[in-house]
Structures are given as C-alpha cells and as structure tokens.
Amino acid sequence: MTSWNLAGLRTGQPLSHYSTYEIGGEARFVGRPQTQDQLQELLEMAYRSGITPIFFGGGSNMLFPDRPDPDAMFLTTREMTEIKLEGDRLYVSAGMSMSMLAVIGYGLGIADFDFTFLLPGTVGGGIYMNAKYFDRHISDNLVQVHYIDVQAPGRIQTVSREACNFGYKKSVFQANRSSWLIVGAEFKLSSSAQAAVLPTLPEMVALQEGKQPPIRLTEFASHFIQWLEGKEEAGGVSSTLAPMRRIIQDRMGKMHFSYPSCGSVFKNNYSVGEPIGKLADQLHLRGVQRGNARISPVHGNVIQNVGGATAADVVDLIRHVQDAFDRHYGFVPEPEVVIIEGKTSSLHQ
Ligand SMILES: Cc1cc2nc3c(=O)[nH]c(=O)nc-3n(C[C@H](O)[C@H](O)[C@H](O)COP(=O)(O)OP(=O)(O)OC[C@H]3O[C@@H](n4cnc5c(N)ncnc54)[C@H](O)[C@@H]3O)c2cc1C
Structure with missing residues (x-):
C-alpha cells in the first residue's frame, strides 16, 4: 500500500x-x-x-x-481547471466551475455562457447531465469532449458533440457512467477572443492561485454575487451583467442557496405535461419532512437538508414522493440526483 x-x-x-x-x-x-x-x-x-x-x-x-x-x-475532477483559448475555440478541463465559465465569458466579451452564472457544479458534471437553465444547455456550444475509459486507462479519447446523444438531462456519459471519465471539453465561441486576455483576467489569476469557488451553497452564491456587484459598481458591460442579475433574482426567489440541497431532485416527465414541482404541489408535498430532510416550502421538486440530514433521510423522502406519484399519477419520477450506494445500503437508483 x-x-x-x-x-x-x-x-x-x-x-x-x-x-x-x-x-x-x-x-x-x-x-x-x-x-x-x-x-x-x-x-x-x-x-x-x-x-x-x-x-x-x-x-x-x-x-x-x-x-x-x-x-x-x-x-x-474539480481541481482540474486548465483553460486554453485558440481563435474561437475554448478548451476547459472538467473541473472548471460552470459559474466561473460565465465569469470568464464576461471577461472575454462574449455572452455564450451567461446562463451558467450561479449554476453550481463543474463542466464535467454539467456535460454528464447536460445541465440547463431555462432553454439553454451546456451542450449548446460544445464541439467535442475528451474522456478516459477506465476499463482502458492510459489513453485520452474524444467524442464529438453529435455522438454525445444529448437530450433533456441526458448524455452518452450516463450510459457509460462507471467507465467514461470526462477530462475536458472544447466549446465554439460566438466570436474569436484574444488568447492573450485570458491570463490577465482577475478570475483566471485567482484560479491559478487555487482559489476555487466554495462548495457550500451560501458561500458559493455570495462569492459570485460579490463579483457581479463589483463589476456593476465599476460600470461594467450592463447588457451582459443584466441577465446575470436576473438569474440571481430567480434563484434567490426559489431559495436555491438558503439550505444545502442538490437543486431539483427528479427529472421532469414531459409526457405528463406538468413539471414535477407543480405535480408535487397538487399533492401538498411542500414542507413534508423526514428526519432532517424537508421538501422545500417554496419548490416541490427540491429536498433541503435543514441541518444534519442523513442520506437515509433524503432517500426516505424520495421514496415518499415516488410512492405518492405512483398512487396518484401512475408513474414513478426518475431521480436526477445521483445516489451512491453505501456499504450496507440496498438502494438502487
Ligand atoms: C442550488 C442548485 C441549483 C441547481 N440548478 C440547476 C439548474 O438550473 N440546471 C441544471 O441542469 N442543474 C442544476 N443543478 C444540479 C447540478 O448543479 C448540475 O446537475 C451539475 O451539472 C452537476 O455538476 P457537478 O460537477 O456538481 O456534478 P456532480 O454532482 O459531482 O456529479 C453528477 C454526475 O456527473 C458525473 N460526473 C461529474 N463529473 C464527471 C466527470 N468529470 N466525468 C464523468 N462523469 C462526471 C458524476 O459521476 C455524477 O454521476 C442545481 C444544483 C443545485 C445545488
């Protein structure tokens, strides 16, 4: 050893x-x-x-x-944060924070990533889940993804955007969940940016010094909101900052950062016609609690950790919602959250 x-x-x-x-x-x-x-x-x-x-x-x-x-x-892969720019192609390692991508886009004078502002998680996790905000997806500007197949480690392989089979909260990486590890991705920018600008962006300097955005949601939100306020005070480009300001209002209104959570717990089932949150509301599920896990009082598809919740508490609530949906609507909602089995757990996703 x-x-x-x-x-x-x-x-x-x-x-x-x-x-x-x-x-x-x-x-x-x-x-x-x-x-x-x-x-x-x-x-x-x-x-x-x-x-x-x-x-x-x-x-x-x-x-x-x-x-x-x-x-x-x-x-x-969170600490793999390399970034390279060549003409209209931007390469980022899997660990680049998606929210940081929005900030870097701002520094480059492009709005391609403004929708990823305050989107928690990394580019690797975003590609795995095809992360979205309203009608924009992380896959929109993607050209190709580089990955390692752990069954054959030692070689970086490449898959084109087309072969990634992106759909709603879907990608080829989910079908290869335990073997394909994303190491980086290339995006096509809407205009060519100056590669020389990158190393001097204050955000890049912070990254190179290892100052990554915090994981804890309250701190994560403050980190980026402070950045935005700094830019607004300095008279930054309001046409790009305004959409970011709207994102803050939207996410704060839904209490996204008030308690530890994973955002939406279930994928929407579009064949039913209503989002899971609305269907949960019709069943009066908001506020239901198991142990220290609670369905958000403002969003029926969010389970919060109200202090010291265990994985078992969250799983208990997930099952409660699934049973209620099965009884009332005749379908079992599919978890979006990725549940990792413990040593003694018998849970299967
Ligand atoms: C407050 C809050 C709000 C959110 N809002 C949104 C939203 O608006 N839209 C949205 O789409 N999502 C949202 N999410 C969910 C989440 O941020 C996204 O799913 C994000 O893409 C997850 O990225 P991550 O790096 O944290 O992945 P993780 O949670 O670390 O991992 C998720 C999955 O991705 C896989 N994965 C991660 N990195 C790699 C890699 N390098 N290679 C291969 N597989 C990998 C993991 O194996 C796992 O299966 C929200 C979450 C929170 C907490």
Missing part, C-alpha cells in the same frame, strides 16, 4: 465537505487530481488494487452515502 502515497490522494475525508447537500460519511480514499498525469496515476493505482473509482465533480447533484464503501475511491 506504500504506493498509495500519490499526489492528489487524500484519506479519511468526510464526503459532506464535497457535496452541496453537506451529506456523506467519511470516505477511506478521495482522489483530487489537479492534472491529467495525476488522474492517470490514481486510476491506474485503483485499477491495480481492485479499488472502484466513483467519479464526481462539484458534488452538486450527488447524494453521498452515510457509510461509504471502503473499497471505493471517490474521485473528483
């Missing part, structure tokens, strides 16, 4: 520190590579030692277990 002394490997880490739910017990191994080389070393070591890698990014759509499997390595 001496060879486990690798760059980017931590032991005995509470997974609650890696999740916007602030839920999750102590993991024996957590991999936090900063470079592709470190990532490859961790994957090869896991492969050789029979340790199962469980991938994640910003932990904003994950429910980690109360008792994590000691034979698993929880591997986050």
Whole structure:
C-alpha cells in the first residue's frame, strides 16, 4: 500500500465537505487530481488494487452515502481547471466551475455562457447531465469532449458533440457512467477572443492561485454575487451583467442557496405535461419532512437538508414522493440526483 502515497490522494475525508447537500460519511480514499498525469496515476493505482473509482465533480447533484464503501475511491475532477483559448475555440478541463465559465465569458466579451452564472457544479458534471437553465444547455456550444475509459486507462479519447446523444438531462456519459471519465471539453465561441486576455483576467489569476469557488451553497452564491456587484459598481458591460442579475433574482426567489440541497431532485416527465414541482404541489408535498430532510416550502421538486440530514433521510423522502406519484399519477419520477450506494445500503437508483 506504500504506493498509495500519490499526489492528489487524500484519506479519511468526510464526503459532506464535497457535496452541496453537506451529506456523506467519511470516505477511506478521495482522489483530487489537479492534472491529467495525476488522474492517470490514481486510476491506474485503483485499477491495480481492485479499488472502484466513483467519479464526481462539484458534488452538486450527488447524494453521498452515510457509510461509504471502503473499497471505493471517490474521485473528483474539480481541481482540474486548465483553460486554453485558440481563435474561437475554448478548451476547459472538467473541473472548471460552470459559474466561473460565465465569469470568464464576461471577461472575454462574449455572452455564450451567461446562463451558467450561479449554476453550481463543474463542466464535467454539467456535460454528464447536460445541465440547463431555462432553454439553454451546456451542450449548446460544445464541439467535442475528451474522456478516459477506465476499463482502458492510459489513453485520452474524444467524442464529438453529435455522438454525445444529448437530450433533456441526458448524455452518452450516463450510459457509460462507471467507465467514461470526462477530462475536458472544447466549446465554439460566438466570436474569436484574444488568447492573450485570458491570463490577465482577475478570475483566471485567482484560479491559478487555487482559489476555487466554495462548495457550500451560501458561500458559493455570495462569492459570485460579490463579483457581479463589483463589476456593476465599476460600470461594467450592463447588457451582459443584466441577465446575470436576473438569474440571481430567480434563484434567490426559489431559495436555491438558503439550505444545502442538490437543486431539483427528479427529472421532469414531459409526457405528463406538468413539471414535477407543480405535480408535487397538487399533492401538498411542500414542507413534508423526514428526519432532517424537508421538501422545500417554496419548490416541490427540491429536498433541503435543514441541518444534519442523513442520506437515509433524503432517500426516505424520495421514496415518499415516488410512492405518492405512483398512487396518484401512475408513474414513478426518475431521480436526477445521483445516489451512491453505501456499504450496507440496498438502494438502487
Ligand atoms: C442550488 C442548485 C441549483 C441547481 N440548478 C440547476 C439548474 O438550473 N440546471 C441544471 O441542469 N442543474 C442544476 N443543478 C444540479 C447540478 O448543479 C448540475 O446537475 C451539475 O451539472 C452537476 O455538476 P457537478 O460537477 O456538481 O456534478 P456532480 O454532482 O459531482 O456529479 C453528477 C454526475 O456527473 C458525473 N460526473 C461529474 N463529473 C464527471 C466527470 N468529470 N466525468 C464523468 N462523469 C462526471 C458524476 O459521476 C455524477 O454521476 C442545481 C444544483 C443545485 C445545488
């Protein structure tokens, strides 16, 4: 086991520190590579030692277990934040915060990513779920995605946007969930930006110094709201800042950052005609609580951690909602949140 002394490997880490739910017990191994080389070393070591890698990014759509499997390595790409610009092509590593992408877009004078402002999570997790805000998706400007197949580590492979099979909260990466690890992606920008600008953007400087946006939702929101207020005070470009201001109003109005959560718990079922939140409201599910997990009083598709909730509390509420929907509407809503089984849990997603 001496060879486990690798760059980017931590032991005995509470997974609650890696999740916007602030839920999750102590993991024996957590991999936090900063470079592709470190990532490859961790994957090869896991492969050789029979340790199962469980991938994640910003932990904003994950429910980690109360008792994590000691034979698993929880591997986050969150610290892989390389960014390169060539003409109208922007390459970002999987760990780039989606909200930071909006900020960098602002610095480059393009509005391509303003919809990702205050969208928690990373580009890797965003591509996995085809993250969206209103009618815009992270896949809209995507050209191709680079990934490692952990069944054949050592080689970076590329998949085109067309082959990613993007749909509503859907991508080819979900079909290859335990084996395809996204390392980076290329986006086509609406106009060519000056590569020379990138290194001097204050946001880039902060990134290079390792100052990443916080995971805890209240701090995450303040971090970006302060940035916006600074730009507004300095007389920044109001046509780009105004949409970001509207996003703040929308998300604050829905209490997105008031309690730890994963945002929407279930995918909408468009064949039913109404979003899950509205259907839940008709069943008076808002405010229902199990342990320390509660259905948000302002949004029927959000389960909040009101303080010290366990994964079991959240799963209990998920099942409660699924049973109610099955009885009243005749279908079981599909979780959007990715539920990781613990050592003794029998839950299947
Ligand atoms: C307050 C709040 C508001 C939200 N609002 C929205 C919203 O408006 N729209 C929306 O779409 N989502 C929203 N979400 C959900 C979440 O932010 C997105 O799903 C986001 O894309 C998750 O990114 P992540 O990096 O946190 O992924 P994680 O939660 O870390 O992981 C989610 C899934 O992605 C996979 N994954 C992550 N990184 C990689 C990688 N590098 N390679 C392969 N697979 C990977 C994981 O294996 C996992 O299956 C919200 C969440 C919160 C907490």
